[in-house]
Ligand code: B12
């Protein structure tokens with residue numbers, strides 16, 4: 001297959017399935033973009049078919065693979081796209097029986113036996129893919145056996161699933177090339193990410209017109225998380241590996257020049273696992289990246305003291321999201337969060353004081369230990385802090401401790417069915433009740449909690465708009481009519497619908 005752009009042979013097609021088909025695509029397929037960059041460095045021709053950005057109807061996808069054939073097709077994604085991967089690889093197998101089909105990402109890594117038994121995939125990569133993809137593709141292209149390739153599982157000629165020894169994680173993340181931005185439609189992603197109210201507030205204070213702010217450009221500074229929350233799947237394990245500060249600064253410089261962006265969103269699992277790294281980054285960003293704004297998508301609450309927040313603020317960080325989940329100590333312990341409610345409360349108060357607080361809090365309700373009291377504690381604290389919040393139900397994703405527990409108890413008997421049922425689901429839609437309450441009661445409790453919070457926020461907002469001067473506007477005034485409110489309303493409606501059908 002010749003690539004129309006480069007005119008070179010295209011040995012590998014990497015496919016990203018559509019995610020959240022009901023919404024606009026906002027997140028580029030970074031996993032595949034890193035893999036493509038590594039393959040290119042090794043001289044292997046590669047393209048990305050980003051069906052998430054393209055949103056082709058199924059018939060168009062079928063036609064594409066009927067007309068074009070590739071020696072190797074690799075597909076990646078979350079468990080929520082497993083249904084799509086299964087459909088697609090069956091179709092490709094029919095159209096192109098000799099194409100080698102490989103998978104990777106969080107749909108494939110936790111349960112390779114299930115995936116290889118129930119789909120037409122030839123092999124899957126387990127975990128981090130950059131060191132595995134080149135030897136794997138090279139072996140497939142030359143027809144060599146896969147036994148000596150570490151970090152994969154494959155179906156042997158006799159049909160059994162073979163798992164090879166695991167591959168050590170990449171030691172030095174700075175060896176990674178920039179993701180292959182040129183192989184996806186970055187403009188469409190950038191048009192979709194938007195600007196958070198917290199950024200607009202900061203810009204207003206600094207008298208920067210909103211049109212001078214770019215939408216958020218997503219980036220990673222580290223891989224791995226040392227903590228072990230039972231509901232969370234750590235696709236890069238528990239050992240944290242960080243890029244050097246210099247690498248991240250260079251990467252941002254590149255993004256600024258290439259895409260004209262000045263608003264960086266860090267999507268790391270825990271951006272602040274090493275506070276001295278954060279300090280160093282913050283200092284250098286202040287000096288070397290003037291006019292750039294930063295948002296931290298995931299931070300640990302126990303590693304954010306006042307000094308650090310002052311530092312971040314000075315370097316134009318405009319929002320720090322922390323994982324909250326619950327304000328009940330018993331439930332925080334049950335989910336393995338290794339944080340208590342007082343720490344969370346204290347950090348959120350500090351974040352509010354520095355105007356760095358998250359636009360909304362993500363809460364989980366419905367663990368076996370959850371009861372009326374734990375919900376009341378969470379609702380009261382959310383209202384007291386005055387930060388909007390939404391609730392999700394804990395969902396046992398494959399690879400999590402919660403999944404293993406429920407599987408062990410026999411509550412997830414047909415694992416493949418369970419994965420198929422996750423089709424394109426947000427956790428609100430796939431409602432897997434592990435709580436002590438019947439479905440209807442649990443749904444009602446969460447609906448009422450969200451309504452109570454929304455009513456309290458609306459009262460606050462009305463009060464703020466009566467008293468707020470035109471400039472600078474108060475927090476709730478800024479949030480009025482914002483995307484955050486629209487999102488909360490949509491979530492509440494989804495839960496109400498669930499309540500009616502449960
Ligand atoms: C951005 C993101 C999203 C984006 C979508 C991502 C996208 N590109 O479209 C949004 C915000 C929409 C999202 C939504 C959800 N997400 Co999300 N998300 C992430 C996040 C933060 C980053 C993903 C990423 O780009 N990682 C960086 C790249 C480099 O890593 P990677 O994708 O894993 O790729 C590497 C390997 O896996 C492997 N690999 C990947 N693909 C392939 C393919 C081949 C062929 C090979 C060989 C190797 C390979 O090599 C890559 C390089 O090392 C991760 C957490 C994280 N830090 O990774 C969670 C994560 C992927 N999300 C998760 C979850 C649970 C969800 C939701 C269900 C949450 C919810 N609230 O409902 C929804 C699902 C919505 C839906 N209907 O599908 C889980 C996945 C669990 C699972 N078992 O699938 C994760 C791991 C978070 C967590 N810790 O629990 N998410």
Ligand code: SF4
Nearest residue numbers: 225227228229232269
């Ligand atoms: S929820 Fe956050 S802190 Fe907990 S294991 Fe996942 S990434 Fe780490």
